[in-house]
Amino acid sequence: MIRFESVSKRYPDGTVAVDELDFVAPSGQITVLVGPSGCGKTTSLRMINRMIEPTAGRILIDDQDVTKVDAAQLRRGIGYVIQHAGLFPHRTIIDNVASVPYLLGTDKKQARARAMELIERVGLDPRFAKRYPSQLSGGQQQRVGVARALAADPPVMLMDEPFSAVDPVVRDQLQEEFLRLQSDLGKTIVFVTHDIDEAIKLGDQVAVLRVGGHLAQLATPAELLSRPVDEFVAGFVGRDRGYRALTFTTVGELAVHDEQTVTLGAPVPSGADLDNWILVVDAANVPQGWLNLVELSRDDTTVSADLLYRGGTLATQGGSLREALDACLSSPSGRGVVVDSDETLLGSITAAEVLALIEKRRPAAASVTGSGSERR
Amino acid sequence: MIGEVFTWLNDPGHWKDTRFDTGIATQLTAHVRFCAFALLVALIIALPLGLVIGHTGRGRWLIAAANTLRALPTVGVLVLLTVVIAPHFYGRTDTGYLIPTEIVLIVLAIPSILSNTFAGVENVDPAVRDAAEGMGMTGKQVLLKVELPCSLPLIFSGFRSATLQVIATATIASYLPLGGLGRFIYDGLAQQDFPQMIGGGVLVAGLALVADLLLYLVQRYTVSRGLTGRFSKKRIPDARLASVTQAEVAAV
Ligand SMILES: Nc1ncnc2c1ncn2[C@@H]1O[C@H](COP(=O)(O)OP(=O)(O)OP(=O)(O)O)[C@@H](O)[C@H]1O
Ligand SMILES: [Mg+2]
Secondary structure, X not given: OEEEEEEEEEOOOOOEEEEEEEEEEOOOOEEEEEOOOOOOHHHHHHHHOOOOOOOEEEEEEOOEEHHHOOHHHHHHOEEEEOOOOOOOOXXXXXXXXXXXXXXXXXXXXXXXXXXXXXXHHOOOOHHHHHOOHHHOOHHHHHHHHHHHHHOOOOOEEEEEXXXXXXOHHHHHHHHHHHHHHHHHHOOEEEEEEOOHHHHHHHOOEEEEEEOOOEEEEEEOHHHHHHOOOOHHHHHHHOXXXXXXXXXXXXXXXXXXXXXXXXXXXXXXXXXXXXXXXXXXXXXXOOEEEEEEOOOOOXXXXXXXXXXXXXXXXXXXXXXXXXXXXXHHHHOOOOEEEEEOOOOOEEEEXXXXXXXXXXXXXXXXXXHOOOOHHHHO | OHHHHHHHHHOHHHHOOOOOOOOHHHHHHHHHHHHHXXXXXXXXXHHHHHHHHHHHXXXXXXXXXXXXXXXXXXXXXXXXXXXXXXXXXXXXXXXXXXXXXXXXHXXXXXXXXXXXXXXXXXXXXXXXXXXXXXXXXXHHHHHHHHHHHHHHHHHHHHHHHHHHHHHHHXXXXXXXXXXXXXXXXXXXXXXXXXXXXXXXXXXXXXXXXXXXXXXXXXXXXXXXHHHHOOOOOOOOOOOHHHHHHHHHHHHO
């Protein structure tokens, strides 16, 4: 647990970067600090490992005042990941990852074995171990940065915009893998970002800071979306916050309709009772895409993969209302495809039905929870 | 003419010492000795100084000050120092001449080593330094485990350029009654013996090339491949040396 007690930082030039900050980052959870540029996120983060010293107040890690510990000693017990990774260009990937164990005097062979394990764990090809940082892409370097921070198995991790310098697709992957990793490791993490979507996706709790280093709101992502405390937070959380809040709302079982299907490779069906769109599944009853019966030419007699519309997203039974609504909106037939957790088809649902569910939830919307397993 | 220079160099009689003349082998050794000593002292002074100034960011004025040393006229300083120092030494030793010569060479070598070392440390990516501190390295560890190895390409290029300058300039030792390869150049000039004079110049250039090659090999095996990028995009600038060899040798 990391506790900020009235922490302030005034730089020598008079800038007050952080002002009387009070909050607790609970053990085993991800606390995200988010806010506009210059609001003091980095300053707050770096005060935890004493890269910056506060001018007032205290920071406690598990009730130990950080200023009472030798700075280098303290930092060796805290994982630290920064925006551009900051890998050592003269060391191979494996030696980069083993850096902290080397500092702690761990035997070289053992440190490398551990590093190798972590390289694979963060999703890197083990062949990269002998390469140098300049031979890796930005996203790969960032993974190495995370592996390096984890090498000495520190209970606390500090991450300063670790995924902001990579493209959106890679960022998404890194975020997913980060969450997967965290669900195994259960570290106490303070994560800085200026991206509210990232904050909502990753945080067990989110601290919104305003310029001048004031805490505007500390809440779970769901609460932040449904009940921003003031104009500033509401504006920062963004326009489609209502829609995004649905991410945190589940409705248990969706009542689905049976959906007529045709199997990939079967003859194109015909019949007066058929709709324009028919759902195509494979032999295992996993949805593949939609087939438009009207647009087909005479030559198309069997259902082949290249005839399919694949645009629609799938809703998982037991998933969020956002997923369900999105499945409807993205489906060319207007019917959202609902699958089981093993991806096999259960049936379909319409947008009107999802909206009805949302209507029904409305009075209870305030009491939704947003942490733990529901997040994913 | 080229033929005559070649004949001069190829004459075994010119390589050995005789009763009247000192041979090429002895002068070459003397030359190497002047240079090696000056370079070693310059390295011992400039390398730690450059590292510390780069690491702490304090004392930058020293870098600028050292760079103004480059503007000193070498021969002028040599004469001045000799006039001041030589009278304090009597008898048959060379010390009175050796000291001014070495001072001139050391002063010549310091600026490139110092400013390149400083630039090397200063140019280390701030994110790399931040990560090093953030993982719990002490200041000394950051300097020795990160900043120094990352600066090596620039340090080497500074040292190589200093080496070339010193080897070329050490010929002025012969301006005083000292040995070295400059002997052939000055004597050749005085005796209107041009093959000897040019032969001396060729020997200086040859020595410079051999020294640079040796340093290149040392560099190759000390600098991390991750920095030289001998496989990929990043290349560390290493431009100065070739032009220095030719320019300096020609200037003498
Ligand atoms: N060394 C410093 N000296 C003076 N002022 C500083 C210093 N470092 C940061 N500041 C100021 O403190 C404030 C907070 O800076 P900080 O780096 O913590 O912001 P941030 O929230 O991380 O912003 P960003 O999202 O742009 O990274 C800013 O106004 C900044 O200009
Ligand atoms: Mg920042």
